Amino acid sequence: MKGRRPSLRRKAGLPLLIAAMFGATAGMGGLAFYYIERRIRVIDSEALVSGDFLGLVGALVFVGLVIWSARRLQREWSAVRHREQWLATMLRSIGDGLIATDAAGRVTFLNRCAQEITGCDESAEGQPLTKVLRTLDRATRQPTENPIDNVIRESRVVILADPVLLVARDGAERSITQSAAPIRDDVGKVIGVALVVHDVTERELGDSALRASQEMFRLISDHVSDLIAVLDLEGRRLYSSRSYSRHFPGKDFYLSSAFEELHPDDLERGRALFAEMLRAGKTQRDDLRLVRPDGSILYLESEASVIRNPAGNVEKILVVSRDISERREAAELVNRELVFTETLVNSMPGIFYLYDARRKITRWNRTFETVTGYTAEEIRTLDPLAFFPKDEQPRVHDRMLQCFALGASDIEVHLLSKTGHLSPYYVTGLRLEIEGRPCMLGVGIDISARLAAEETLRATLRRLERQNIVLSEQARSPALLSGNLEDSLRAVAELAAETLGCARTSIWFYNETRTHLRCGHLFERDSRRHTMGLELAATDFPTYFDALDEERAIAADDALTDPRTREFADDYLAPLGITSMLDAPIRAGGRMVGVVCHEHIGPARIWQADEQNFAGSVADLVSLSLEVAQRRQAEDALRDAHANLEIKVENRTRDLAAANERLKELDRLKSEFLATMSHELRTPLNSIIGFTGILRQGLAGPLNEEQKKQLGMVHFSARHLLGLINDLLDLSRIESGKMELILEDFPVAEVVTEVMQSLTPLALQKGLSLETVRRDPALVLHSDRKKVFQILLNLVNNAVKFTDEGRVVLAISATTEAVEFSVKDTGIGIKPESMAHLFEAFRQVDGSARRVYEGTGLGLYLCRQLASMLSGSITAESEFGHGSRFVLTLPRRTPKSTPR
């Protein structure tokens, strides 16, 4: 090594080298300051732990060292000018690697440290720096730029503060920082570079250990459920673990007071604890409570410790708090359960006791003391069997053994008190294991009320059964069904008194105005006497009558004082010895009609609900009796009425039949009369007409003109009379429905000819023209020939009769369905106002004409009736003074049954 020094001196000169060294060292010092400053900032903003102090101390030491080195170097530098050897030795011995190059980048010098770091020896001198100092980027592992090029080019100091990886010749890797400074000659020309390589591997290891330590602390403090805080000496939080935000979400704890969330009651204690800890400088513990934002309580077990700085002074406070809410709650729950159980056991209406297999009673409740009448001390000393009467003890003992053997048992037994009082109890035993030893738990309830209730129920059931039997028998009894009210009431009163076991039962009914109650029946059980007929006036017993108006049963257990019944006390109840009354209203037809009274003699009696119901049923029986009796009466009345009605109907029917017979007889007589009259009237007319005919024919001898004329008048009058008789007969037949049709086929022409033949003489006589139009000889009509003839004869006769000059025309026209006969004249015509009455019976249109034109007034009426019978019709039209036209329309075939 010594042998190398002259070459260094030769090339650069020692002063220059020292200047360069100084520059490089100054750079390293700056670097160290930078690091220290950053570390301090880290410590300020993050947690402060002992690791930080180490780092800080290390950094300060380093800075001190660097400063110390630089000063020393400076001092040395002035001395070195005279003592190169000493300086060279010092250079070689400094802790950083020092490498010098020439302007071309070839290594001219390595100190020992540089040799150690790079793994090269002095043989490396003369080689390019890149061969000696191989650096890689720590992240990418790519070769990094050599700083010396920059230094030479720009002639300035270059500091590479970020560590890079130095790969030594032996492959070992180190983290280094580099700084390089130019080496100048006397005139300032850069003739080389001095490179200081600082091995930061150790320091980084220290840093990462510190970081890991901090990480671990944070990890632990963030993940434990404990609340961890670092306080300053004023009690302000410098750090608070994440668990705080679980309880106080969103709150910023930095520099907040540690007493802020304390429960008000714990505040004083908390401050005292803090003060004591500071005073004594020792860890303090206490249970404290915090109040959450929602008001709930957070129970903490807190431990506060001091943190001292390296100088041993208290700097900060570490507070670690454990959430013991659950523990507290569990403890409270247990406590509450205990209190609850205790309260429960003591407030139980029943008894409770516990004894072990040695039959020592260990626990019992207050009721047990009360019922047995023993004190706690006595109970502890008594055998469990002592609480039961002697005669029941064997049974209890059996069950006790059974319970220990099987686990459970029960018994109905009497509990014997200290005073000898017996209470019926139902006790259940249960075997328990307590601390590994079998015990028996007894729980019992007083069953005296239940037993009494059962007895009452049994008695009630017995009564109900009896009542039901009685009621159902009575409802079917012959007395009731007979409808005899007196018998029914007698039976009801007797059975009610017997069933209820009361002295008197009476049945009362209102009078119509409801001013009185009349006794329908009274039965006295002792004397078995039946009476009736007493009366109570509403004016004498107004309160009782008012009470009845409520229409509810009156159950007066103490009738003498009951406000509803005490009106009877002096005159009635007291003399007879009646103490209790049970009165049930009788309803019938939707209203109250009376009351059934049950009266008890002897000690006052409490009417049971079932007895009151029974009384109601008895009242119903009475109303049933009333209904049956009324129905029986109604049935009897109905039967009588029915019988009467039958007789009446019979008589009436007979009357009607007789009347009908008489009517038939009258009708027969009328028909006979008509027939007879017809005959009797016609017979002389036949003679008159016949003989006048013979005379006019001259068969009986020659006649002069006057005789002929007069005989003609006789003949005409007789014919007219005959016509009248025929019309009346026809009218009679039509109106009695006895006109019958004789339907047949006949040629229309024949009938028309007959009509013409009949009337031609008259027309000739009046100088009229009588004509027929369209006499179709083949036209056949299916109808009643005689009636068609009668109608046509009438119509044409009328036309001739009412026409004095001109003509009468009978025109026939036919369709496939009907035949139309039109009779037209040039006569006097008909006034419009008379048209309406033209076809009515017994009317001749013109009253004045009656004297001129003879006729019955029945003709047109009969014509229309006959036409209607033949399913045809007749119409008329006329112009007054100019003539008339009558039209008969008939069907070609008249149907057999014709509507009239």
Place this chain on the structure above:
Amino acid sequence: MSAKILLVEDNEANRYLASFLLENSGFTVVHASDGGEALVAAQNELPDLILMDIQMPEVDGYEAARRIRAEPHLAHIPIVAVTSYAMAGDREKAVALGFVGYIEKPIVTETFVSEITRFIPGKAVTP
């Protein structure tokens, strides 16, 4: 030989009227004034034609006709009803009882003889 006609008619005037007309026309006329007489006369006289009034006391025209029809030796004699008893159904009843004709009263003197003449079997009109 002129035909013999039995005229059964209870009314004397009418009997005379018919007889006058018939005898005037040359017929031999025998009379009966009720149904009973009619049967006797028919048996005694064996007429060629019987003109029978219907409405008569005792035995009426229908009954008389039935009895005559019931006699075998008289059954062939045609009977013509002459009646004013013109109630509905009379004509049918008459036909059903074996009457061969039906003449309504009052008789028409001009046509009466010719009407009955056509009911006399095998006889020419001999007025």
